[in-house]
Amino acid sequence: MINTRVVRSLAKPWKPARELERTPSALGLGQVPTSIEPDAVVRSVCGFCSTGCSLDVHLRDGEAINITPSPGYPVNTGMACPKGWEGLAPLDAPDRATAPMLRGADGVLKEVSWAEALRYFVDQTKAVQATHGPEAMAFLSTGQIPTEEMAMLGALTKFGMGITHGDGNTRQCMATSVVAYKESFGFDAPPYTYADFEASDVIVLVGSNLAIAHPIMWERVASNPNDPTLIVVDPRCTETAAAATHHLALEPASDLELLYGLAKLLIDKGAVDRTFVDEHTSDYEAFAEHVARFPVEAVAERTGVNEEQLDAVADAITAGRNVSFWWTMGVNQSHQGVRTAQAIINLALMTGNIGRPGTGANSITGQCNAMGSRLFSNTTGLLGGHDFANPDHRKRVAEVLAVDESTIPHTASWSYDRIMAGIDEGTIKGLWVIATNTAHSWIDQNGGNELLDKLDFLVVQDMYHSTETAAAADLVLPAAGWGEKDGTFINSERRIGHVTKVRQAPGQALADFWIFKSVADAWGCGEMFAAWETPEHTFALLQELSAGQPCDFAGIEGYEMLDSVGGVQWPYPSTTEQPDDSAERRLFSDGRFFTPDGRAAFIFDSPQPVAEEIDEQFPLVLLTGRGSAADWHTRTRTEKSKVLSSMTAKVNYVEVHPDDVARYELASSRQARLVSRRGAITVDVIETGTVQPGQVFVNMHFADTNQLTFPAFDPYSRQPAYKYCAVRIEPVVTSP
Numbered sequence: 201m202i203n204t205r206v207v208r209s210l211a212k213p214w215k216p217a218r219e220l221e222r223t224p225s226a227l228g229l230g231q232v233p234t235s236i237e238p239d240a241v242v243r244s245v246c247g248f249c250s251t252g253c254s255l256d257v258h259l260r261d262g263e264a265i266n267i268t269p270s271p272g273y274p275v276n277t278g279m280a281c282p283k284g285w286e287g288l289a290p291l292d293a294p295d296r297a298t299a300p301m302l303r304g305a306d307g308v309l310k311e312v313s314w315a316e317a318l319r320y321f322v323d324q325t326k327a328v329q330a331t332h333g334p335e336a337m338a339f340l341s342t343g344q345i346p347t348e349e350m351a352m353l354g355a356l357t358k359f360g361m362g363i364t365h366g367d368g369n370t371r372q373c374m375a376t377s378v379v380a381y382k383e384s385f386g387f388d389a390p391p392y393t394y395a396d397f398e399a400s401d402v403i404v405l406v407g408s409n410l411a412i413a414h415p416i417m418w419e420r421v422a423s424n425p426n427d428p429t430l431i432v433v434d435p436r437c438t439e440t441a442a443a444a445t446h447h448l449a450l451e452p453a454s455d456l457e458l459l460y461g462l463a464k465l466l467i468d469k470g471a472v473d474r475t476f477v478d479e480h481t482s483d484y485e486a487f488a489e490h491v492a493r494f495p496v497e498a499v500a501e502r503t504g505v506n507e508e509q510l511d512a513v514a515d516a517i518t519a520g521r522n523v524s525f526w527w528t529m530g531v532n533q534s535h536q537g538v539r540t541a542q543a544i545i546n547l548a549l550m551t552g553n554i555g556r557p558g559t560g561a562n563s564i565t566g567q568c569n570a571m572g573s574r575l576f577s578n579t580t581g582l583l584g585g586h587d588f589a590n591p592d593h594r595k596r597v598a599e600v601l602a603v604d605e606s607t608i609p610h611t612a613s614w615s616y617d618r619i620m621a622g623i624d625e626g627t628i629k630g631l632w633v634i635a636t637n638t639a640h641s642w643i644d645q646n647g648g649n650e651l652l653d654k655l656d657f658l659v660v661q662d663m664y665h666s667t668e669t670a671a672a673a674d675l676v677l678p679a680a681g682w683g684e685k686d687g688t689f690i691n692s693e694r695r696i697g698h699v700t701k702v703r704q705a706p707g708q709a710l711a712d713f714w715i716f717k718s719v720a721d722a723w724g725c726g727e728m729f730a731a732w733e734t735p736e737h738t739f740a741l742l743q744e745l746s747a748g749q750p751c752d753f754a755g756i757e758g759y760e761m762l763d764s765v766g767g768v769q770w771p772y773p774s775t776t777e778q779p780d781d782s783a784e785r786r787l788f789s790d791g792r793f794f795t796p797d798g799r800a801a802f803i804f805d806s807p808q809p810v811a812e813e814i815d816e817q818f819p820l821v822l823l824t825g826r827g828s829a830a831d832w833h834t835r836t837r838t839e840k841s842k843v844l845s846s847m848t849a850k851v852n853y854v855e856v857h858p859d860d861v862a863r864y865e866l867a868s869s870r871q872a873r874l875v876s877r878r879g880a881i882t883v884d885v886i887e888t889g890t891v892q893p894g895q896v897f898v899n900m901h902f903a904d905t906n907q908l909t910f911p912a913f914d915p916y917s918r919q920p921a922y923k924y925c926a927v928r929i930e931p932v933v934t935s936p
């Protein structure tokens with residue numbers, strides 16, 4: 201099918217300017233650093249999840265041939281999950297983008313030179329901005345590229361290209377935690393270190409399937425010598441919940457009532473740490489009054505968790521000496537995620553379980569560098585954990601980067617959903633998508649895909665030309681992947697780790713760093729990045745940007761130090777006393793928070809109804825999430841590994857309780873149609889007791905899942921509520 205939008209945009213012929221011909225080739229890219237011996241073992245941090253495992257990449261004759269987990273690294277202590285072991289497999293895939301590709305008038309993507317691609321990109325972007333205003337070009341980025349690259353993208357777009365709006369896939373993932381921490385602690389500051397998994401005697405996991413999503417963190421739980429009480433709050437009996445001492449299989453989206461009910465029980469049982477509350481928190485009295493409205497009987501009724509279980513869990517928390525509370529997407533991806541995350545924070549604060557080993561109100565991150573993007577994407581916050589609205593912050597960033605202060609916006613970007621709405625209403629006409637697969641992962645995909653077609657100009661920068669989003673692109677920029685470039689990631693426990701280039705990217709694919717630098721040159725703002733000579737030079741700038749902030753890591757002595765001490769957790773200011781460099785660090789051990797008065801705030805609200813209730817027509821709740829430890833998101837990478845593919849489903853499937861299999865007459869059909877108000881998909885049926893009657897679960901790794909989801913958002917974080925919508929299920933009658 202011919203893409204009319206592309207035909208339209210190609211109507212005006214153009215030629216690459218001569219000065220651009222030299223841009224990418226002048227960069228001298230792609231060589232594996234000469235300092236690496238041809239048969240070396242090179243250390244790097246994994247490019248999949250936020251655990252941040254260290255991996256040893258084995259070279260033979262200069263070729264990366266194998267990966268093993270690094271022994272002795274403080275994160276993974278010699279272990280890795282299957283994705284880490286298979287980290288090289290995605291790199292040799294036949295659908296790698298090996299040259300820039302431009303969609304021709306026939307609708308087909310054709311290879312072009314970098315010079316042509318850059319010229320086209322710059323021309324189109326400037327045309328969009330000139331015709332529709334500077335706000336009409338936006339970008340969507342990621343938590344999966346090194347911090348140096350994110351910072352360059354953020355600086356280039358906002359200070360160089362005058363792009364006002366940009367957001368990342370971290371909106372789908374971590375926005376709720378960011379807002380919750382900022383409001384409660386005064387800064388986006390997950391306080392823990394992984395050693396806390398081993399030091400707790402009570403571990404509470406809310407909306408987290410740790411065994412599947414963070415298998416090496418799960419190993420750390422398994423290595424806890426205290427035989428901890430494990431409490432798992434999840435509507436499904438996941439692999440994680442199956443191992444729990446107490447599995448609270450609550451009604452979906454009823455966490456807020458459950459957590460307030462637990463807070464009341466804890467008060468009734470005298471579990472409050474009055475000294476901690478009085479010295480280090482604010483608004484406790486109002487909070488206690490608020491939760492008094494959540495008596496255990498009413499909470500049991502609303503959540504479906506019985507009173508005895510609630511009581512047993514409150515007893516376990518009361519008795520625990522070191523209780524740690526952890527949460528992931530079951531909380532963040534909710535219509536009231538921020539208040540739910542804060543309800544967890546409140547439990548830790550009221551019981552004084554923070555700042556000591558084995559404690560904490562701990563949000564677990566998702567992507568390998570989501571934490572880097574939280575500090576340096578320059579979207580929601582100004583580079584380095586700064587605030588766009590703060591004149592002192594703008595001045596400081598302008599000074600460090602030697603940019604004109606007037607180019608720094610005074611407000612944060614629009615959120616992802618607002619950018620999508622902007623596309624719909626016609627205020628956003630051009631979009632640059634970097635290392636995320638919007639056409640698969642964004643909520644309510646039917647709406648989303650139509651939206652992408654409304655754009656005048658869509659450029660996709662990815663390792664592969666075959667993604668669902670690249671399929672809609674006018675221009676594809678070929679990116680190097682993990683292993684083909686240098687930089688740093690920040691993991692869940694705030695540890696900055698070095699990612700190392702161990703092989704050459706295929707064809708003309710470039711590291712995102714060099715793509716951004718080339719775009720800057722082509723745009724005419726290249727001199728802004730004179731000091732950003734290499735990723736390591738850029739790291740030094742980021743250190744300077746962090747100085748004096750809660751996330752200060754100015755004391756790190758280059759990549760070499762990261763390699764030699766096994767990564768460094770922030771804060772690590774230049775005043776850090778040696779030899780603290782390899783110690784595990786947790787925040788708030790002095791009871792001081794980053795709020796103006798140094799106190800953590802109790803924040804709470806009345807529970808709100810879900811955005812789309814079930815009814816007679818759509819009587820089932822659809823839950824979505826991770827399906828297996830071997831699948832990564834939209835599978836562009838993991839599907840390239842034979843090993844990982846052999847461990848995962850080939851087609852999409854729905855998990856249905858046996859009662860519902862009977863009720864909806866699914867027994868004789870291998871497949872079913874899942875129908876929501878937005879779409880219908882056909883999937884295999886898996887009959888299982890892991891879901892409750894009235895609920896079905898579909899994983900997020902197949903593109904059709906988000907055709908069903910309902911676009912509801914947390915009002916404060918604008919994070920999509922992927923975990924709840926109303927569906928019905930029907931048998932598919934297949935011929936015998």
Ligand SMILES: Nc1nc2c(c(=O)[nH]1)N[C@H]1C(S)=C(S)[C@@H](COP(=O)(O)OP(=O)(O)OC[C@H]3O[C@@H](n4cnc5c(=O)[nH]c(N)nc54)[C@H](O)[C@@H]3O)O[C@H]1N2
Nearest residue numbers: 407408409413452453528529530566567825826829832833
């Ligand atoms: N193998 C693998 N690992 C991954 C990823 C991957 O794609 N594959 N992705 C990474 C990323 S980016 C992320 S963000 C993390 C996500 O890690 P997790 O958040 O652990 O994974 P999910 O499966 O999305 O959701 C967790 C659980 O929330 C539950 N849930 C649904 N509704 C509710 C509710 O109302 N209340 C509660 N309490 N729970 C609910 C679901 O049943 C599910 O078991 O995983 C990371 N790790």
Ligand SMILES: Nc1nc2c(c(=O)[nH]1)N[C@H]1C(S)=C(S)[C@@H](COP(=O)(O)OP(=O)(O)OC[C@H]3O[C@@H](n4cnc5c(=O)[nH]c(N)nc54)[C@H](O)[C@@H]3O)O[C@H]1N2
Nearest residue numbers: 369373635636637641661662679824825833834836900922
């Ligand atoms: N229904 C439902 N939907 C969900 C979720 C859910 O639980 N349920 N979870 C949400 C969450 S938490 C997340 S994080 C998102 C993830 O959603 P996405 O970000 O869309 O998923 P990925 O498949 O990780 O996409 C990353 C893209 O970047 C490319 N890539 C990899 N490395 C590089 C690189 O170095 N440079 C460049 N330029 N490209 C690269 C990959 O090929 C891939 O196309 O999905 C969200 N969607």
Ligand code: SF4
Nearest residue numbers: 246248249253281284
């Ligand atoms: S647990 Fe995460 S960081 Fe560790 S090897 Fe697996 S995917 Fe990589």
Ligand SMILES: [Mo]
Nearest residue numbers: 372373566567
């Ligand atoms: Mo995520």
